[in-house]
Amino acid sequence: MRCILCILYVFLLAACERRQGRDEWQAGDLLFQSLRSELGSAIEEVTSGAGERSFSHVGMLVVDSAGRRHVVEAFGSGVQLTPVDTFLQRGATVAARLKAEYRSLLPAAIAFALQQVGTPYDDAYLYDNGKYYCSELIYDAFLFANCGCPFFMLEPMTFKSPATGELADEWRQHYEALGIPVPEGNPGCNPTGLSRSDKLE
Numbered sequence: 001m002r003c004i005l006c007i008l009y010v011f012l013l014a015a016c017e018r019r020q021g022r023d024e025w026q027a028g029d030l031l032f033q034s035l036r037s038e039l040g041s042a043i044e045e046v047t048s049g050a051g052e053r054s055f056s057h058v059g060m061l062v063v064d065s066a067g068r069r070h071v072v073e074a075f076g077s078g079v080q081l082t083p084v085d086t087f088l089q090r091g092a093t094v095a096a097r098l099k100a101e102y103r104s105l106l107p108a109a110i111a112f113a114l115q116q117v118g119t120p121y122d123d124a125y126l127y128d129n130g131k132y133y134c135s136e137l138i139y140d141a142f143l144f145a146n147c148g149c150p151f152f153m154l155e156p157m158t159f160k161s162p163a164t165g166e167l168a169d170e171w172r173q174h175y176e177a178l179g180i181p182v183p184e185g186n187p188g189c190n191p192t193g194l195s196r197s198d199k200l201e
Contacts, residue, residue, distance in 0.1 A: 025061055025095050028106035032195050033057040034091045055191040058134050060113055072113045074132040079116040096200040108145035127188050135189040152197055157188040
């Protein structure tokens with residue numbers, strides 16, 4: 001009985017710690033997520049991030065005038081506002097915050113991201129084609145806030161499995177369905193790459 005009580009206490013403590021961390025999130029925090037989906041796994045397979053963590057999605061926390069918290073994100077059909085609870089149901093989430101010296105950019109970055117609500121989702125993952133994928137929305141929000149000077153970095157995109165060096169089957173099939181070539185090597189960004197930025201903590 002004592003062991004069972006100890007185990008329950010550990011789970012309760014962990015739950016309290018998670019809630020406390022979530023309650024401390026602030027507007028402008030970036031929420032990196034590992035999606036429980038086939039496409040999420042495909043994204044994480046071809047990217048690598050801080051430490052051993054890889055992420056397949058990212059959104060930005062926003063708070064409305066009534067204090068309600070949402071995530072502005074490019075997901076599903078396009079850029080949208082998603083309640084935090086709905087966002088968290090999709091997978092494990094890690095919050096990152098801009099370092100203090102960069103936080104003056106947040107109001108403009110948030111305003112830009114909110115203005116994109118309704119923009120279609122970019123299934124092709126092509127930068128600057130009038131649509132948005134998740135990390136591209138964040139990249140452009142901070143590009144705008146930083147007066148057109150890149151804040152995060154674009155990198156050559158890869159869709160190859162690091163284990164084989166060959167194009168991953170999921171991506172080959174994805175682009176065949178779209179009827180366009182795989183944009184291997186094109187400039188772009190991904191959630192894991194953003195998570196490595198030295199501008200975040």
